[in-house]
Amino acid sequence: MNGYNGKILRVNLREKTVKVEDINTHDAERFIGGRGLGSKILLDEIDPKVDALSPDNKLIVITGPLTGAPVPTGGRYMVVTKSPLSGTVASSNSGGYWGAEFKATGYDAIIIEDKSEKPVYINIEDDKVEIRDGEHLWGKLVSETTKALKTAHGEKAKVLTIGPAGEKLSNIAAIINDEDRAAGRSGVGAVMGSKNLKAIVVKGSKKTNVYDEEKLKEVVSKLNKQIKEDGVTGTGLPAYGTAILVNIINENGVFPTHNFQTSQFDKAEEISGETLANDHLIKRTACYRCPIGCGRYVRIHDSEGGGPEYETIWAFGSNCGISDIKAIIDANFWCNEYGLDTISTGATLAAAMELREKGYIKEEDLAGPDLKFGNTEAIIYWTQKMGSREGFGHKLGMGSYRLCESYGAPELSMSVKKLEIPAYDPRAIQGQGVQYATSNRGGCHVRGYLISPEILGSPVKLDRFALEGKAQWAKTFQDLTAAIDSLGLCLFSSFAFSADDYAELYNAVTGSQHTGESLIGAGERIYNLERVFNLKAGIDGSYDTLPKRLLEEEIAEGPSKGNVTKLSVLLPEYYELRGWVDGAPTEEKLESLGL
Amino acid sequence: MDIKVKLFAYLREGRDKVVLLDMNEGDTIKKAVKILNIDPKEISILLINGRDANIDSILVQGDTVSIFPPVGGG
Numbered sequence: 001m002n003g004y005n006g007k008i009l010r011v012n013l014r015e016k017t018v019k020v021e022d023i024n025t026h027d028a029e030r031f032i033g034g035r036g037l038g039s040k041i042l043l044d045e046i047d048p049k050v051d052a053l054s055p056d057n058k059l060i061v062i063t064g065p066l067t068g069a070p071v072p073t074g075g076r077y078m079v080v081t082k083s084p085l086s087g088t089v090a091s092s093n094s095g096g097y098w099g100a101e102f103k104a105t106g107y108d109a110i111i112i113e114d115k116s117e118k119p120v121y122i123n124i125e126d127d128k129v130e131i132r133d134g135e136h137l138w139g140k141l142v143s144e145t146t147k148a149l150k151t152a153h154g155e156k157a158k159v160l161t162i163g164p165a166g167e168k169l170s171n172i173a174a175i176i177n178d179e180d181r182a183a184g185r186s187g188v189g190a191v192m193g194s195k196n197l198k199a200i201v202v203k204g205s206k207k208t209n210v211y212d213e214e215k216l217k218e219v220v221s222k223l224n225k226q227i228k229e230d231g232v233t234g235t236g237l238p239a240y241g242t243a244i245l246v247n248i249i250n251e252n253g254v255f256p257t258h259n260f261q262t263s264q265f266d267k268a269e270e271i272s273g274e275t276l277a278n279d280h281l282i283k284r285t286a287c288y289r290c291p292i293g294c295g296r297y298v299r300i301h302d303s304e305g306g307g308p309e310y311e312t313i314w315a316f317g318s319n320c321g322i323s324d325i326k327a328i329i330d331a332n333f334w335c336n337e338y339g340l341d342t343i344s345t346g347a348t349l350a351a352a353m354e355l356r357e358k359g360y361i362k363e364e365d366l367a368g369p370d371l372k373f374g375n376t377e378a379i380i381y382w383t384q385k386m387g388s389r390e391g392f393g394h395k396l397g398m399g400s401y402r403l404c405e406s407y408g409a410p411e412l413s414m415s416v417k418k419l420e421i422p423a424y425d426p427r428a429i430q431g432q433g434v435q436y437a438t439s440n441r442g443g444c445h446v447r448g449y450l451i452s453p454e455i456l457g458s459p460v461k462l463d464r465f466a467l468e469g470k471a472q473w474a475k476t477f478q479d480l481t482a483a484i485d486s487l488g489l490c491l492f493s494s495f496a497f498s499a500d501d502y503a504e505l506y507n508a509v510t511g512s513q514h515t516g517e518s519l520i521g522a523g524e525r526i527y528n529l530e531r532v533f534n535l536k537a538g539i540d541g542s543y544d545t546l547p548k549r550l551l552e553e554e555i556a557e558g559p560s561k562g563n564v565t566k567l568s569v570l571l572p573e574y575y576e577l578r579g580w581v582d583g584a585p586t587e588e589k590l591e592s593l594g595l
Numbered sequence: 596m597d598i599k600v601k602l603f604a605y606l607r608e609g610r611d612k613v614v615l616l617d618m619n620e621g622d623t624i625k626k627a628v629k630i631l632n633i634d635p636k637e638i639s640i641l642l643i644n645g646r647d648a649n650i651d652s653i654l655v656q657g658d659t660v661s662i663f664p665p666v667g668g669g
């Protein structure tokens with residue numbers, strides 16, 4: 001099978017059995033792979049109502065047909081499961097090298113079932129698959145675990161692991177691979193922890209079969225040229241990483257500050273991409289076969305490691321009132337070590353700071369540095385405690401929604417479907433607002449990155465305050481993104497690639513006959529499938545909303561002053577375009593998509 | 596009239612981050628860009644006081660212009 005290995009591993013951790021199954025080719029055609037095929041398997045195999053941290057939930061780690069293929073940015077894998085944070089379908093993807101290495105073992109996906117009695121890890125070396133004792137790794141930080149497993153299985157082995165946060169079932173725990181790449185969002189690390197599975201180690205020697213090598217070479221060389229010539233992928237991202245966004249988002253007055261109480265940060269320059277590049281950058285890093293190389297390798301004091309992304313800088317920076325870039329770098333290091341999602345961690349701390357400011361959290365509740373906006377010591381200390389879930393850190397580790405709810409103030413959690421909204425104030429970016437509200441996994445920017453047209457002018461520049469056409473943009477971006485996530489490519493490629501480019505790559509690798517349009521159609525099928533999962537899990541259209549603050553409190557000052565997200569206008573239009581009633585696809589819609 | 600220009604990313608190379616210009620009534624961003632010796636092809640996003648602008652936008656006393664080369668992320 002071109003593009004696919006055609007084989008799926010099924011590992012039952014209670015029975016300690018490993019089975020090899022054939023991939024369902026009909027489903028692979030309709031749902032592509034990665035996010036799409038993973039969601040199909042999840043919906044087929046679990047009751048969406050299960051407790052996400054019970055043995056009945058399954059953890060699916062899955063690649064796409066382009067993962068591991070000789071294509072630019074083809075290193076992505078996806079973790080698909082039910083989220084303990086939002087109760088929705090969770091699909092978190094990550095780059096680095098693990099995904100391509102896993103594909104090289106000869107499997108497309110691994111379905112992990114039930115729960116081991118004791119901590120274990122899985123080791124896969126081509127056809128050899130073993131479930132091994134992991135007790136000696138339990139409690140270890142990500143770097144320690146990675147090192148121990150590389151010592152045991154060789155330097156070439158790639159390690160995916162959880163940190164203490166996942167072991168201790170934090171709703172905002174991530175899965176980390178290659179030490180600093182994260183399948184970050186939706187608490188997927190806690191699902192892995194609930195199964196007593198510490199890590200998956202992979203080492204493979206197989207190549208992904210390609211349908212038309214000659215054609216692929218031609219397409220890849222055209223696309224590499226596009227990446228090089230595009231200002232964002234050719235110059236901006238390589239030079240500054242995603243952190244370059246700090247200043248531009250702040251200049252537009254949509255840089256959420258103090259838990260979205262204001263939308264501009266007077267010290268943005270101190271935490272900007274320019275400052276990061278000038279003062280701390282050692283080198284840039286790249287994922288598997290990526291000519292862009294947006295990764296940052298940075299130094300502070302005596303430590304070196306993966307540097308913060310834009311959203312991480314925002315979460316711990318302006319959102320917590322912090323202007324010390326070194327502290328943000330440090331907090332990012334600790335998130336990687338404990339296996340925490342940086343966005344949800346920073347955003348939960350910001351929510352806690354507002355709870356403290358408003359008198360809900362008392363100083364005596366803390367027994368640690370005061371959770372006040374601007375307290376650098378607090379973000380480092382409490383990030384570690386969230387990771388180890390000690391003291392008040394246990395409560396923080398539940399995520400912002402449950403934290404705020406426990407004080408009777410859920411409206412102070414800046415989240416959608418309990419997943420924390422990142423880094424862009426949707427009150428003055430209308431398309432992003434409807435995208436956040438309708439995203440199947442909750443408050444997430446990479447389910448449809450409307451920032452691209454609304455702020456950055458790619459592929460065209462839209463008026464960010466306008467409503468017209470925004471519902472359609474949100475839908476199209478969501479559908480195209482679902483397809484990209486299913487192919488196994490990095491979303492950043494979309495700054496340089498069109499839908500037709502993706503279709504060309506997909507066709508050359510697998511022999512399929514897609515056009516850009518039909519690929520977006522497959523994305524729409526995937527999007528609706530996820531929606532069906534959510535509806536069966538009890539997450540209906542009433543969850544397609546934003547925090548009250550973003551709907552009712554106007555931005556108080558700056559260039560975006562006076563705005564709220566006009567969801568009451570955008571949402572009905574969005575539903576109409578989707579063929580949904582009250583957030584649910586109609587029978588006809590499902591039928592037309594073959595669902 | 597006094598115009599403040601803020602430069603970002605690599606537009607800062609060989610220039611200051613913030614430049615104060617004394618310009619004439621009716622001048623556009625194009626003029627400011629010329630004074631600063633920036634190739635318009637390098638510009639991707641222009642803002643006046645945080646709101647979208649273009650190279651022909653006319654400036655008024657006290658405006659702040661922000662100039663960005665192509666940048667992105669997510």
Ligand code: SF4
Binds near residue numbers: 290295491
């Ligand atoms: S653009 Fe960045 S995140 Fe995407 S594959 Fe390349 S290095 Fe990785």
